[in-house]
Amino acid sequence: xxxxxxxxxxxxxxxxxxxxxxxxxxxxxxxxxxxxxxxxxxxxxxxxxxxxxxxxxxxxxxxxxxxxxxxxxxxxxxxxxxxxxxxxxxxxxxxxxxxxxxxxxxxxxxxxxxxxxxxxxxxxxxxxxxxxxxxxxxxxxxxxxxxxxxxxxxxxxxxxxxxxxxxxxxxxxxxxxxxxxxxxxxxxxxxxxxxxxxxxxxxxxxxxxxxxxxxxxxxxxxxxxxxxxxxx
Numbered sequence: 001x002x003x004x005x006x007x008x009x010x011x012x013x014x015x016x017x018x019x020x021x022x023x024x025x026x027x028x029x030x031x032x033x034x035x036x037x038x039x040x041x042x043x044x045x046x047x048x049x050x051x052x053x054x055x056x057x058x059x060x061x062x063x064x065x066x067x068x069x070x071x072x073x074x075x076x077x078x079x080x081x082x083x084x085x086x087x088x089x090x091x092x093x094x095x096x097x098x099x100x101x102x103x104x105x106x107x108x109x110x111x112x113x114x115x116x117x118x119x120x121x122x123x124x125x126x127x128x129x130x131x132x133x134x135x136x137x138x139x140x141x142x143x144x145x146x147x148x149x150x151x152x153x154x155x156x157x158x159x160x161x162x163x164x165x166x167x168x169x170x171x172x173x174x175x176x177x178x179x180x181x182x183x184x185x186x187x188x189x190x191x192x193x194x195x196x197x198x199x200x201x202x203x204x205x206x207x208x209x210x211x212x213x214x215x216x217x218x219x220x221x222x223x224x225x226x227x228x229x230x231x232x
Contacts, residue, residue, distance in 0.1 A: 013040075013167065013168050013169060013170050014028070014031040014032070014035065014057075024059050024063050025063045025066050025067050028057075028059075028063065028064065028067045029067040029070050029071060032047075032067060032071055032076070032077075033071060033074070033076055036071075036076045036077070036087050036088070037076075039166065039172075040166045040167055040170065040172075041087045041167065042087065042163060042166075042167075043087050043088060043089045044086055044087060044089060045086060045087045045167070046083075046084050046085070046086050047068070047077070047084070047085045047086065047087070049084065049085075050064040050065040050068060050085075068085050072085070075088055076088055103125070103126075103127050103128075136156075140156075144156075151179075152176075152178065152179045152180060153178075153179065153180030154180075155175060157180060158175040158176075158178040158180065159175045161173070161175070161178055162174065162175045162178060185213075185216065188213060188216055188217070189216060189220070192216065192217050192220035192222060193220060195220075195222060196220055196221050196222060200222065201221075201222065201223060202222065202223040202224070202225055203217060203222050203223075203224060203225070204224075204225050204226075204227050205217070205224045205225070205226055205227065206226070206227060206229060207226040207227055207228050207229055208229055209226075
C-alpha cells in the first residue's frame with residue numbers, strides 16, 4: 001500500500017511505500033531520502049520540526065525523530081541547534097521562498113461564498129504578501145522595474161515556481177520551459193495561437209465548460225467539439 005501525505009506548513013509531498021510489511025519509520029525515511037536524492041527537496045531546505053511533521057502525518061513524534069536521525073547519520077540531512085533540520089548541501093539550492101503563515105482577518109458578512117469562480121477574498125494572506133513584496137523589492141535588480149525582456153516572465157519567479165512544483169506537486173519543471181501568464185484567458189489565448197499555428201483545426205472542450213472560453217477558441221480559428229462529463 002502506498003500512502004500520500006502532504007504537510008502544508010513546509011509544502012512537502014511525500015509518497016510513503018508501506019508494501020512488504022514496511023513500517024512507518026522505514027517508509028518515511030525512504031520517502032524523505034528519495035525526495036532529497038531526486039532534488040524535490042533542494043539542498044538547504046529547512047524541514048518541519050519532528051513535532052510539526054508528526055502532527056501533520058498523524059504519527060508518533062518518535063517515528064519522525066528516528067527517521068530524521070537516520071538520515072542525518074547517512075548524510076542526507078543536517079541538524080544544528082537553532083538552525084533546525086535541513087537538507088544537506090549536495091546540490092546547488094534553488095532558493096525557494098519560504099511560505100509565511102496565513103493570518104485570516106476577522107470576517108464580515110457570510111462566512112463562505114459559493115459563487116462559481118469567486119475565491120475567498122477575506123482569506124487573502126495580507127501579511128505574507130507584504131513580507132514577500134518587501135523581500136522581492138529589496139533583492140530585485142534595477143532592470144526588474146522596466147519592461148520585461150523575456151516574454152516568458154522574470155527568471156526569478158519561474159525558478160521559484162519550478163521549486164514549488166517539485167516540492168509540493170512532485171512535478172519536475174525546467175524554469176526555461178515555464179511561461180508566466182496574466183491569467184487563465186491569457187494562457188488559453190497563447191495556447192490557441194500555438195495550436196492554430198501548428199495546423200490544429202478542432203479541439204475538444206468540456207460540455208459543461210464556460211461559453212466565453214469556447215468563444216475565445218473559435219475567434220482563434222479553432223472549431224470546438226463538446227465532450228460529455230460522466231462519473232469518470
